Amino acid sequence: MESHMSHFGELIKDWRKNRGFSQMELAFESNISSKHISFLETGRSQPSREMIIRLSNSLNIPLNERNILFSAAGFAEAYQRSDINQPEMKAVRDALSIMLNNHLPYPAVVFDWDWNIMMENQSYQQITQFLREQQPDFPDTTNILEILFDYNGARPFIENWDEVASFILQRLHREKIMFQDRRSDRLEKLLEYPDIPKSWQTISFVEQSRPMVNVIINLGQLKLNLFSTLATFGTAIDITMEELMIEQYFPLDEVTKNFFLS
Structure with a gap:
């Protein structure tokens, strides 16, 4: 004892x-x-x-x-980790589907703690499919970070990629400190990209003060200007539920708004 x-x-x-x-x-x-x-x-x-x-x-x-x-402390564990596809998680899947579909016509996606896509709405799928069609060597992955950082993925289409990538890496730095049990080398692999600045290698207290970052997607003759919000299950009693993130995108200008409404 x-x-x-x-x-x-x-x-x-x-x-x-x-x-x-x-x-x-x-x-x-x-x-x-x-x-x-x-x-x-x-x-x-x-x-x-x-x-x-x-x-x-x-x-x-x-x-x-x-x-x-x-x-x-000598007690049995209190919380379990459930597979989101298990029958007992149907209510969670249904709730997520409602959130995703209610956000249409704008993009929304659900991903786990390691940024693997779990669910997405039709608008998010259409944007991803468009990028795949433009990139013959588009990465065969459902991981958001791998798609974002890969030159054959979404990276060439993100006009403010440096700003977005820096913001995300800082978030990964903070998560590594906050969630000590998570075993992933995702951050280390991203930092191995040859053009990653030294200032991105460590946590920045300046970046921490930024509440959000805009994403500008350049589709050639059209630019989509978006910002996103992140939501979680605030009263989760299951580890999987707690680790799910729901990201919803919103238009920042009339051009972007009309693109999704058309």
Whole structure:
């Protein structure tokens, strides 16, 4: 039991520091004493399941990482990862389909934590299909990042590619810090592209202050000027649900709006 307590304490301390909280700040957010936080971190106190949930909520810890905390404290894992195609996930798929279709005629897509496309609406499919027809060696992948960064993919059509790519790489840098359990070399592979500037290799606090970035798609005689919003399942109790992202695109000018309405 003592080794469990010690391991949990080390993990929760790492999360507290990762989120930039002092023991007093975490205690205030969790409505417990800072002394109790200290005892939990040093292994002098054993956390209850309720305490793990309370601290996880205060630190905004992802569900998969919470399972690690439960195991470290000697408890069974609390959250499962379901295949989105399983029958019990039908309600989730139906909800996503409604969101995608309700966003028509504008593009919308659902992707997982590693940027693999899970679902897309007709408008998003049509744009992707157009790009495929223009590029004979279009990458055989459903990963958004691989399509975006590949010279044979969407990259030549993104007029402000540098701006978009830099913004996305900064997001990947932040996600690598925030979601420590995720095992992916996606960021490292993207940074290996020969023309990636050194300033993109590390996290930038200037980029973090930007709420969004526009995307300008150059289709030759027509330019589409778009911005997008990202949404998640805020009350997810399944790891797969929590990791899904819904991206919806909106027109920024009348030309773009009329293109999709026509």
